[in-house]
Amino acid sequence: xxxxxxxxxxxxxxxxxxxxxxxxxxxxxxxxxxxxxxxxxxxxxxxxxxxxxxxxxxxxxxxxxxxxxxxxxxxxxxxxxxxxxxxxxxxxxxxxxxxxxxxxxxxxxxxxxxxxxxxxxxxxxxxxxxxxxx
Amino acid sequence: xxxxxxxxxxxxxxxxxxxxxxxxxxxxxxxxxxxxxxxxxxxxxxxxxxxxxxxxxxxxxxxxxxxxxxxxxxxxxxxxxxxxxxxxxxxxxxxxxxxxxxxxxxxxxxxxxxxxxxxxxxxxxxxxxxxxxx
DNA sequence: TACAACATACGAAGTTTTTCGTAGAAATAC
DNA sequence: GTATTTCTACGAAAAACTTCGTATGTTGTA
Numbered sequence: 545x546x547x548x549x550x551x552x553x554x555x556x557x558x559x560x561x562x563x564x565x566x567x568x569x570x571x572x573x574x575x576x577x578x579x580x581x582x583x584x585x586x587x588x589x590x591x592x593x594x595x596x597x598x599x600x601x602x603x604x605x606x607x608x609x610x611x612x613x614x615x616x617x618x619x620x621x622x623x624x625x626x627x628x629x630x631x632x633x634x635x636x637x638x639x640x641x642x643x644x645x646x647x648x649x650x651x652x653x654x655x656x657x658x659x660x661x662x663x664x665x666x667x668x669x670x671x672x673x674x675x676x677x678x
Numbered sequence: 679x680x681x682x683x684x685x686x687x688x689x690x691x692x693x694x695x696x697x698x699x700x701x702x703x704x705x706x707x708x709x710x711x712x713x714x715x716x717x718x719x720x721x722x723x724x725x726x727x728x729x730x731x732x733x734x735x736x737x738x739x740x741x742x743x744x745x746x747x748x749x750x751x752x753x754x755x756x757x758x759x760x761x762x763x764x765x766x767x768x769x770x771x772x773x774x775x776x777x778x779x780x781x782x783x784x785x786x787x788x789x790x791x792x793x794x795x796x797x798x799x800x801x802x803x804x805x806x807x808x809x810x811x812x
Numbered sequence: 813t814a815c816a817a818c819a820t821a822c823g824a825a826g827t828t829t830t831t832c833g834t835a836g837a838a839a840t841a842c
Numbered sequence: 843g844t845a846t847t848t849c850t851a852c853g854a855a856a857a858a859c860t861t862c863g864t865a866t867g868t869t870g871t872a
Binding site for chain 2 (some may be wrong): 858859860861862863864867868869
Binding site for chain 2 (some may be wrong): 622635638639641642646
C-alpha cells in the first residue's frame, strides 16, 4: 500500500490543471497558471519536476518536450486533504463542517439547492436500507 | 474593515485550545499541546508572542505571567479557512465538498445522521420562507 | 540576601516551500 | 552551418514556518 504524499498548495494548483486535461506541457500549464497570477516559466518547470520525483505526475518525452499527466486521482487527493482539514479546523467533526458550508456567504443559491438535493438523495437511500439489517 | 490574518497550522492548534477555554497561560497551552505531540515550552511561547503581534490573541499580565485570550472568533476563522479550502481543493464548488464529506470513510454513523438532520432542518426552514419573497 | 523555580524576550538556526537565474542540449529558422 | 528560440536540469536564493537556546527578569522561599 503506497502512501500518497500530499501536494503543497502550488502542486495542487498544477494538479487541478492536469486533472482538467492531460497530458500537458510545462508551457501550457504555465500559461494557464498565468491567467490567475504571474509566475515564471522555470518556477512551473521546477514544480513539475519535483512532482515527477514525488510520483504525483508521470511524463513522456516527445522530441525535447515532456508531456505530463497526473498520476494521482482527484478524488483521492480531495479525500486526503478533506480528512486533514476536518481534523485541523473542525476538530474531526464533519457535521460542523457541513453546517459552516451550508451557511457560508459565498455559496450561491444554486450550490445551496444542489447541496440540499444531495442530502435528500442520501436520506432516500437510507430509507430503502432501513428495513433490512441493523 | 479589518482583514483577519489567517493562522498557520501551529497557530490554529493554539487557537483551538484558547477557544475551548480562555484565558490560559503559555504553560497551560503547552501542556495541552504536549498531550498530542511533544513540543518545547519556548516554542509555544514564541508562537503565542507572534500571535499577539498579529492580533490573533490578547493578553493580560498578572504578576509575571501572561494570560492569553483568543481575539478572533472560531466561526470567522473556520469560515475563512473553509472558503479558501473550497476554492483550492474543490474549485469553488461547495456541493462537491459536501459529496466528498458525506462519502468519506472516517465519517461515523452518528456524524452522518447528524448531517442529515442538519439538512432536514434547512429544508424545513426554506419551506417556511418559500411562500413569501423570491 | 541568596538561591531555586519559572516567566518573558529575542535572536537565530532548521525546515519546508517557492521562486528564479544560468548553463547547456535539442529543435527550428535562416 | 550558425543563430535563435525553446526546452530541461540544477543550484541556490528568498520566503514562510517551526523550533529552540540563551539571556534576563520576577516571584517566592529558606
